[in-house]
Amino acid sequence: MIDVISFLPAKRKQTASGWISFNAPCCVHRGDTQDKRQRGGIKPGTDGSWSYHCFNCGFTASFVLGRNVTFKARKLLEWMNVPQEEIERINLESLKHKSIEGLLGERQAIVNHLQNIGFEDRDLPADTQPLSATGQAYLNSRKLPLDYPFLYKTMPRPGIVVPFTHDNQVVGHTTRFLDDRTPKYIQDIQPGYVFGTDLQNANWQYAIVVEGVFDALSINGLAVLHADVNDAQARLIRNLGRDVVVVPDQDEPGMRLVDRAVELGWSVSMPEWPADVKDVNDAVIHWGRLATLITILQARETSRIKIELRKKQLVKRLRT
Numbered sequence: 001m002i003d004v005i006s007f008l009p010a011k012r013k014q015t016a017s018g019w020i021s022f023n024a025p026c027c028v029h030r031g032d033t034q035d036k037r038q039r040g041g042i043k044p045g046t047d048g049s050w051s052y053h054c055f056n057c058g059f060t061a062s063f064v065l066g067r068n069v070t071f072k073a074r075k076l077l078e079w080m081n082v083p084q085e086e087i088e089r090i091n092l093e094s095l096k097h098k099s100i101e102g103l104l105g106e107r108q109a110i111v112n113h114l115q116n117i118g119f120e121d122r123d124l125p126a127d128t129q130p131l132s133a134t135g136q137a138y139l140n141s142r143k144l145p146l147d148y149p150f151l152y153k154t155m156p157r158p159g160i161v162v163p164f165t166h167d168n169q170v171v172g173h174t175t176r177f178l179d180d181r182t183p184k185y186i187q188d189i190q191p192g193y194v195f196g197t198d199l200q201n202a203n204w205q206y207a208i209v210v211e212g213v214f215d216a217l218s219i220n221g222l223a224v225l226h227a228d229v230n231d232a233q234a235r236l237i238r239n240l241g242r243d244v245v246v247v248p249d250q251d252e253p254g255m256r257l258v259d260r261a262v263e264l265g266w267s268v269s270m271p272e273w274p275a276d277v278k279d280v281n282d283a284v285i286h287w288g289r290l291a292t293l294i295t296i297l298q299a300r301e302t303s304r305i306k307i308e309l310r311k312k313q314l315v316k317r318l319r320t
C-alpha cells in the first residue's frame with residue numbers, strides 16, 4: 001500500500017472538503033517565500049492515488065495508482081524529503097497495480113504520442129483557495145458536480161477556477177468570474193486541447209461534444225471550448241474511437257459548429273429546447289442530467305440532409 005500521508009509533515013490539518021493541509025514544500029524551490037500558513041494541500045483518493053495543489057504558489061502534482069510517478073510528483077516527494085529509493089519503491093509498487101484500463105490508457109498514450117497529441121504540465125494560478133460557500137452555491141445553481149476539483153479565487157475578482165486535465169495531469173485552466181463584469185472567463189489553454197477526456201468512461205459508446213466547459217461537466221461530455229473544432233482537436237477526438245455526437249449551442253455561433261461537424265462526418269444533435277434553453281447546461285438545469293442525455297440521443301442525426309433541415313429551422317427561430 002502506498003500511503004502518501006506518512007510522508008507529510010507532522011504539523012497538518014484535515015479540512016471538511018477532504019484536503020489535508022500543511023506548510024507547502026514547493027514555494028521556496030520556485031522563487032517564492034517559505035509558506036508558513038499551511039497552504040499546501042493534498043487530496044488523497046481511496047486507492048492510494050492523490051493530487052496536490054499549492055494554494056500559495058500554484059504548483060500542482062498528482063499520482064495515479066497503476067501509473068509511473070510523474071516528473072512533478074517526484075519533485076514534490078523530493079521536496080518533502082522522501083528519499084530517492086523510497087520514490088523508486090513507490091513507482092514499482094504503483095506499476096504492480098496496472099489495470100486493464102491502465103494498459104489501454106498506455107496504448108492510447110502511445111497512439112497520441114505518435115500523432116503528436118500531448119500537452120505540457122501547467123500550474124494553476126497562485127492565490128487560489130478551496131471552493132468557498134459562494135462558489136459552491138453557484139455550482140449548485142448550475143447543477144454542476146461538486147466532486148470535480150474546482151478551486152476558488154477572490155483576486156482580482158471572485159471566480160471559480162476549473163483545472164483542465166489531460167491524462168489526469170493539469171495542463172491548463174479556466175476561471176469563471178462570478179460578478180457580471182467582462183471578461184466572464186480567462187483561460188490558460190494549449191492549442192488542440194479538448195476538455196473532458198478524463199471524464200470519459202472506457203466502455204461508453206458515445207462521446208458528446210459541446211462548446212463550453214460547464215456543458216461538458218454537466219453530462220461528462222467533451223468541450224472544444226469555442227464554436228469550432230480545429231484539426232488537432234478533431235484528431236484527438238477521433239482517437240478516442242467513439243461515436244461522436246456534436247451538440248451545438250442554439251445560437252448563431254453554434255450553427256457554425258454544425259457546419260464543421262458535418263464536414264468532419266460526425267453526427268449532430270439539436271434537441272427541441274424552449275427559447276430560454278440555449279445550451280446543454282441550461283437543459284440540465286431545467287430537466288436534469290438523465291433527461292437531457294435522452295433528448296440529446298433522441299435528436300441525434302447522422303444524415304447530412306436532415307442536419308441541414310434542422311439547422312434551417314433553428315436559424316429561422318433565432319432570427320424571429
Ligand SMILES: [Zn+2]
Nearest residue numbers: 026027054057
Ligand atoms: Zn507552493
